[in-house]
Amino acid sequence: MLRNREIQYLLFAMCSISLLSAAAAAFFSLGAAVLVFISSVLLIGCNLIFTSWRYREIEKLSGYLRQISSGNYSLDVRDNHEGELSILKNDIYKVTLMLTEHGSLLQQDKIQLTDAISDISHQLKTPLTSMIMMADLLGDGELPAAKRTEFTSNIRIQLERIEWLISSLLKISKIDAGTVLFKKDRIWVEKLIQKALEPVLIPMDIKEQTVSIQGESNVSFLGDLNWTAEAVINILKNCVEHTGEGGVIAITFEENALFTEIRIADNGKGIAKEDLPYIFKRFYKGKNASEGSIGIGLAMAHSIITSQNGNIEVKSEQEKGTQFCIKFYK
Template structure:
């Protein structure tokens, strides 16, 4: 403690003041000089005892901080007493809890990144292996023309699948990183649905699916039209994939004072109750997933709608079809 220049200055000043006071008091009377020495010395002693106690508390806090810097964020240094040191201890505790939460968040992000890389590697590895095998077969000059066309077709399909996967993952990464700017404009739902249905006409025709659209002019919401179209296409694509040949898919929408809702319904296989909480997770494929499904379309749809402060709900029962409810709240327009 005596190495502290401030304390040394205090002691020097105290001795000097006591000396001057003692001399002045002695000029008055020796008794006065004694009283001054006793009172001044007592006050200085009390101050030094208090300073020593305070110094020990500061050393203790320094030890806490060293432990925190070493990674021990479980320390509870809270102090409910009054005083500046107690306030400082409480602030240190708050900082420690904040650092602990940030550390946990970073660890979870690392785990998610590791899982994502593992999933992506698995998804890309399968078509790459398949294409490598077919490329080796195509290198045989004696291969039949029919087989050559078949292998070429399958390689092209695998490349298209990989291109879609990479494109989707890049979009999801941008959304997760917060670099995607969602515009807030007035979107006409009937026009949006027309643009959603257009790229799905061929799959609908091939499966002879009855596509019913309940048109209601004038229904609008505030959001990003292009990104919302992407989300709706993914949901409609999922509905078509899970609808049997000759089945039915219906699209309806309505607007009220609270939200605008888009409903996409199919009479397909439905979703098991146990699988419902997981269908929006990336790379999750349920028991009814179509062949070649990657499990990323619904995850992207969820991220797009959620980043526009909307909601997606699912109502489904195995064997009785599925309904997706997409909601955009009117209050978001004022934000």
């Protein structure tokens, strides 16, 4: 403490003032000079004791901060007494809690990133292995023309699947990173449904499925038309995929003072009860998933909807159908 230049200046100033005060008091009487001198010594002593205590407290805080910097967030430095040191201790504790939360979130992000990379590698490995085998077979000059055409068609299908997977992952990554700026335009739900149905009309026609749409033409909400259509398309694809030939897909929508609601229901084979909590999880495939399913379409739909102040829920009974309920809150 005494090596601190500020403390040295303070001691010099207090001693000088004390000596001058004692010398001035000596002009009146010796007793007054002694009294002033003793009082000055006591005051200087109290100041040194208090300053020493503050230094010890600051040293404790320094040690606490060193432990925090080394990754130990378990210490509790809170102080319920009044004073600037107590306020400083409580503020440091708040920062410690915040660092703990950030560290936990970073750890979770690392785990999720590792899992995502593992899942992506797994999803790409299967079609790539298949294409490598078919490419080797295509190199055989004696391969029949029919097989050559079949292998070429299969390679094209696998490439389209990889392209869709990478495109979907890029979209989800942008949403997660917060780099997607969703528009706040007035979206008419009727127009949204028509836009989302266009890509699935051919698959529905092949399976002889029908669609019914019920809702007022003035129902709307604020959002991004293209991104929301992307979400609805993925939900419709799921319904078409899990509904048999001659099935029905029913779409209803309405608006109230709190939210705009869109319901998409099918009379397909439904979702197993144990799969329901996980269908919006990336790369999750339920028991009834098709062979070519990747498990990312509904995850992307969930990300798009929730990023626009929305919510999506699902209800399903096996062999009775599935209903997706989308709400965009005002």
